[in-house]
Every structure is written in structure tokens, then in C-alpha cells.
């Protein structure tokens with residue numbers, strides 16, 4: 079019963095939020111810029127772990143990164159900004175320099191990085207925060223669910239340093255590399271077997287990711303969403319187009335309409351995806367927006 083109610087709520091809230099967006103389209107608020115398309119990890123849930131990755135190596139040119147950031151600056155961008163997507167950002171040896179550029183051009187953006195921490199050093203950590211990073215999420219992968227000694231060491235040194243205040247901007251999660259997570263559009267190596275059919279419950283529903291998220295690969299290609307790790311659906315190229323041309327362009331708009339009108343089953347990657355159609359915060363906003371007092375406030 080509880081499950082049925084949850085499913086109904088997800089269906090109607092996501093449908094409502096998608097309809098609202100299409101009536102009054104707005105710019106993305108979650109941007110991922112992948113500056114290098116490589117990871118050194120071996121997580122079994124990831125289709126681009128170093129043993130499974132089939133992407134040709136690509137690193138973003140400075141000129142393209144600057145072009146994208148200047149475009150975001152012209153929008154006075156204040157949403158989430160990760161200089162990464164399906165990769166390990168510290169494999170980009172100039173990531174701190176690039177964070178500094180993002181900070182300078184997009185001072186209001188919420189700059190974050192997710193790292194597996196294997197390439198992190200105390201000096202690198204300081205350079206990231208000094209460059210203007212807001213939040214560093216360290217996913218410490220360990221089968222034994224133990225914190226790696228070198229991460230413990232870095233945090234210990236930081237604690238006793240004059241930069242101890244940076245600790246509030248670090249989140250460490252201890253995760254097994256064998257964990258079963260979202261199925262990445264049906265591409266997660268460890269979620270292939272028939273036991274995992276949770277995605278079928280979402281077949282008739284849409285998804286809000288393409289209404290919020292813009293994922294730019296090192297080549298400038300814009301992917302459907304962060305679950306499209308291999309870039310199977312390209313909706314434009316930031317080398318040749320402005321972000322507005324891509325975001326409000328015919329390919330992105332057609333995908334959004336298709337998700338709303340025909341559901342995930344009509345799109346090859348979405349058909350297999352088990353990401354929930356709407357985050358609870360967005361569902362709450364969708365409900366609040368139909369309340370009469372909210373309508374009065376919005377007038």
C-alpha cells in the first residue's frame with residue numbers, strides 16, 4: 079500500500095513539475111563539466127571504472143572550459159557547479175587552476191568536487207580550497223569499510239594546521255566498491271541480473287534530470303544526464319553552440335516532451351534507468367506551487 083502511494087506521488091509530482099517547466103522553461107541549475115574522462119577506480123557499480131571504460135581518452139582544452147564558464151557567467155549562474163561528471167577529477171593535474179577560473183568567472187556558483195581520494199595529498203587539498211572550492215566530497219572506497227590511512231593522515235594534518243576551518247567543507251563517505259547503487263541507465267556492471275528489475279516501476283513515468291542538469295564532456299558534447307556515462311545521447315556541442323542554444327534547443331526540448339508525454343519506456347537509456355523520477359525537494363515544491371497561497375505569493 080505504502081509503495082503504491084509512493085509510486086502515485088512520484089508519478090503525479092514529476093508529471094506536474096515537468097509540465098510547469100515546459101510552460102515556463104528555466105536555465106539549468108546543476109552543471110557538470112568533465113575536464114578529463116578517466117577514473118582510476120574499480121567500483122563495480124560504475125560503467126566507466128578503469129576496467130570497463132570504453133571511452134577514447136579526452137581532456138578539455140582551456141579555451142573550451144573558459145568559453146563554457148563565460149557563458150555561465152553571462153547567466154549570473156548561481157547553481158551547482160562540479161568540474162567533473164563520470165570521472166575522477168584529480169586525474170586532471172590542473173584541476174585546482176581550473177577551479178580558480180570557475181570561481182573567478184562564476185563567483186555565485188556552488189563549486190564542488192567528488193573524489194575517490196586516492197590522488198589526494200594535503201597540498202592538493204589546500205590548493206583546491208584556496209582556489210575557491212566550496213565542498214569536497216571524498217568517497218573512500220574500501221571493501222572492509224575502513225578509512226584509508228592516507229585520508230586519515232591528511233585530515234589529521236589539516237586538523238592541526240592553520241587551515242583547520244576547511245574541515246567543515248569536507249565530507250567523507252566510506253563506501254564499498256562492490257555496493258549496489260543506481261543502475262546508470264542499465265549500464266552498471268554489478269546490476270545486470272534479473273533480480274534487479276526496480277527500473278520497470280518507472281516505465282510510465284518521466285524524469286526531471288534533463289530539466290535541471292547540464293553535463294558537458296571534455297569534447298564539448300552535452301550528454302542527456304549524469305547517468306549517461308558513456309555519452310550515448312548527445313544533445314549539442316558547447317564548442318559550436320551557446321549553452322542557451324543547447325539547453326533550449328530542439329533536441330533537449332524533444333527529449334523533455336517525450337519524457338513527459340510517453341514516459342521513460344520511449345527512450346533507450348531511460349527505459350532501463352532506476353533513478354527516482356523526482357527528488358523529494360522538487361516534489362515538495364511541485365505540491366507547494368499548486369497551493370492557493372503560493373499562487374498569491376507568486377503573483
Ligand code: SF4
Pocket residue numbers: 263284285286287288302303304305306342347348349351352353
Ligand atoms: S531516466 Fe535516467 S537516463 Fe533518463 S534522463 Fe532520467 S536519469 Fe537520465
